[in-house]
Amino acid sequence: MTAHIHQTNDKSDNAEVLAQPRQAQDRVVSPTVEEQHRAQEEAVIPYWSTPEISGPGIHDGDRDRSSSSHARCLPSRFLDNVKCWHSDEEHHPGEVKSTASGRQRIGDYALLVGKRVGAMAVFIAALAVLVIPIHSLIELRTFDFAAMKFDWKTDPRDHLVPVDPEYSDFNVLLDGHAHTTISDGRLTPEQLVEYSIAQGFNAIIVTDHNTVAGGLRAETYAKSKYPGRFIVVPGMEYSNCRIHMNFININTTVTVGNKEFPSDENIKQAIAKVHELGGLVIVNHIPWSNHSLDRIQAPRLVNHPSVQSLVDWGVDGFEIANQATFDLPTYQYMVSQRTTTHRTTVDPPAPLIIMTGSDVHTPGSAYAWTILKVQNLTRDSIVREIRHARTSFLFDPTGNHANGRPNYSARYLALAPLSELAQYFESFVDRYQGQYSFHGTHCRRDIVDVHGKSIGCFVAYFIAAAILFELLYKMLSYMWLQARRLCSRRIRRSE
Structure with missing residues (x-):
């Protein structure tokens, strides 16, 4: 009996001994509050060197807290890491293991940065594709001239004298060349009349490109508001890629011989038609027409007729002053030669007409008065x-420095950022088309220059900006984590 009892006790003892490893295995090691705070302090490290977890039952990206892990894990805020206390013999409580190799971490981070940079590049490309067509299709004008008032009055007789002293008793100050919103001007026909009065004129010839509509409308306005005080003579500017000429004192638009590149015969036909209508033909701004465009290295207008040819074809005169440009060679030709021309088939020969014009498109200073x-x-x-x-x-x-001050266009202020951005992207490619023909085309064949160096520099700037952003982001993140660590310490000490 005694032996049996002894054997039974031995079995109980053995059972307790055998049970001890499982009990030790099932026991979860829980850190004390102090150990938790200490673990959080040790976890304050840069996020790009996040430690990984190792231990039974723990895999990459899997923080399984099952009983098979035999571990109690404490996540650290704002960091992709976990502190674990293990009961395994190969790990001591509080030991930290990395979740991935350093090489893998670098690769993952590089992939993340690449995705961010790629997304930014796609966004910029989409923005360029969007804003460039909008900028090309929408005519964005800086100033709003619609509400502009011309509440001043200048008189050039206060400081100027006639080039020819015989005209010292003149009583008409005429602008022989002006444009309105009917073509490419910024002032309505009514505004043009008011502007001309402010600049000291009491007569004006309205010459919109290839139409008399602006002149007729301005004449109607002047007759109703300034009868007998301000005179408008309707006309049009015969405009194409060869020559610009004012057809004055006509009420009908002349389309004969007017096309993109008129031949000599076409020009002669147009001159004859104007004379048939009782009008006069004045050749405009020869220096401007023959001025060489820098990139194209060719005159603005193509194959402009010579002065002598135009005289032979029957023009009535020349515009020898256009804005601030004085055409001295043409003026000398007219004065020295005393050249005459036939106005019509029945009129006797008469001297060539000397004319000046402001060629106003936007309101600015006046330079010449006929x-x-x-x-x-x-x-x-x-x-x-x-x-x-x-x-x-x-x-x-x-x-005369009298040009008013228009207000900025509300539309321009709203769209200017997009417009400027579009112009920046457009600066990568230059397109030279020459002078506009006023027939829906341009006068020169396109010349396209792609600035590869500018494009390369833009890419370099973009990459440099992305790198700088990443560096600043990491630095600020590290500073933030260090500040939190310091704050946590102070809070615990105060407790």
Whole structure:
């Protein structure tokens, strides 16, 4: 009996001994509060060197807290790591293991950065594709001239004298070349009348490109508001890739011989048609027409006729001052040669007409005034004096400095950032088309220059900006984590 009892006790002892390893295995080692705080402090490390977890039952990306792991894990805030206390013999409580190799971490981070940079590149490319067509299709004007008022009055007689002293008793100051919103001007026909009065003119010839509509509308306005005080002579500017000429004193648009590249015969036909309508033909701004465009290295207009050819074809005169440009060679030719021309088949030869014009598109300073003297301020009397070449002019190359101050366009202010961005992208490619023909095309064959160096520099700037962003992001993240660590220490000490 005694032996049996002894054997039974031995079995109980053995059972307790055998049970001890399983009990030790099933026991979860829980850290104390102090150990948890200490573990969090030790976990404050840069996020790009995150430690990994190792131990039974723990795999990459799997923080399994099952009983098979025999571990109690404590996640550290704002960090992709976990502190674990193990009961395994090969690990001591609180030991930290990395979840991935350093090489894998670098690869993962590089992939993340690549995705961010790629997304930014796609965004910039999409933005360029969007803003460039919008900028090309929408005409964005900086200033709003619609509400502009011309509440001043200048008189060039205060400081200028006629080039020809014989015209010192003039009473007409005429602008022989002006544009409105009917073509490519910024002022309506009504505004143009008000602007001309402010600049000291009392007569104007409205010459929109290839149409008399602007001149007729301005004449109607002047007759109703300034009868007998301001005269408008309708006309049009014959505009194409060969020559620009003012057809003045006509009420009908001349389309004969007017196309993109008119031949000599076409130009002769147009001149004859104007004379048939009782109008006059003035050749405009020869220096501007023959000026060489830098990139194209060719004159602005193609194969412009010579002065002598134009005289032979029957033009009535020349514009020798356009804005601040004085055409001295043409003026000398007209004065020295005393050249005459036939206005019509029945009129006797008459001297060539000297004209000046502001060529106003946007309101600015006035530089020249065509002067003449009439008995009555009417359209017919002004045209009669011009027809007989009884004109001279006042000229000031510095201008009268009277140009008003338009307001910025609300549309421009709203779209300017996109417009400027589009212009930046467009700067990578230059396209030279030459002068606009006023027939829906341009006067020169396209020349396209792709600036590869600019594109390369833009890519380099983009990469440098991305690297700088990553460095700043990491530095600020590290500083933030260190600040949290310091704050946590102070809080615990205060407790």
